[in-house]
Amino acid sequence: MSYKNQWPTNRLLSTAARLVEHAWNENLASLGITHAGVMALDVLRSEGSMTQAQLAHQVRVQAQTMGKTLHRLEVHGHITRSRNALDRRSHMVSISPAGERVLVDAARLEKGLLGSDRDTDEQFRRKLIDLISTLGGARWRMEVEDGAETPAGPTGGADSPTESEHSATSH
Template identity: 80%
Template sequence: MPYRNQWPTNRLLSTAARLVEHAWNENLASLGITHAGVMALDVLHSEGSMTQAQLAHQVRVQAQTMGKTLHRLEVHGHITRSKNEQDRRSHVVSISPAGERVLEDAARLEHGLLGAGDESDEQFRRRLAEIISSLGGARWRQEVQEDLDAGPDNGSGATPAAVQGAHASVEGSSTTGAPGTSS
């Protein structure tokens, strides 16, 4: 990559996003969890129990992809599923105490990945949120900027939806262009 300083911004952003995601996944593997699992646990932690379909919508992935992620989380004891009293065809998914602990560990790993931010980091984060909102807002019919304005939630300075939007954008740009194509 001899001429990185001459690359267009979109190539720099795409490459940086992939490198960060690979490094984060390697760190998460030490906890026995994937980044898709962290996103699901993060939503359950902040929003409370919900159905698989609702969770898939919140994380911006297909229900089938969420099913695979939930299976892994359930096997490791990070979530519980119970019959939905309002619709017997579905289950309600809840985060377990073990899921809360692994989510805290994952947040520490994520925060340590790029180090502590400063004012320029906050400006960079705001710009990334603007990019996600403008390119992803129409795609998911949801504005990430509203989530960012709601304030930080997980100690990393990123709101769950902003993080999910960023990860969904990275996933969606990988091979097929569809959100949630990787698990």
């Protein structure tokens, strides 16, 4: 019997998450993007243009971390930035056509990474969504419903995650 059979569930989940993210980042490198970049592009595709600070909040990283991610995305042509008409001190970030295409490629890579059957994947996803909603709701004041996040109350402040809590997204 493997010693991993003795691990608590939280250790299994944490280890699996790190291993999946590392493997995914290795695959994404061929596209010139990271996991953090995919998350940012995915938010921009679904929510539309927004400021760096708004995007950082949506992805749950520090604005400085998001700045580094956006720089890499801009260098590869995956995003565009334009002056914010409402606040000339900031820029609006938008996904580019190249960013749209790289998301399609990234989704294909992600599907191939886990290689599970659809029924098992849906059951696992439901359990993960429930776990994120239960544990993350109080921390981020967000709920996850059918793969989409919705505000559950006031946001920001001391409940926002620290950069060290999201170091995996700053590759």
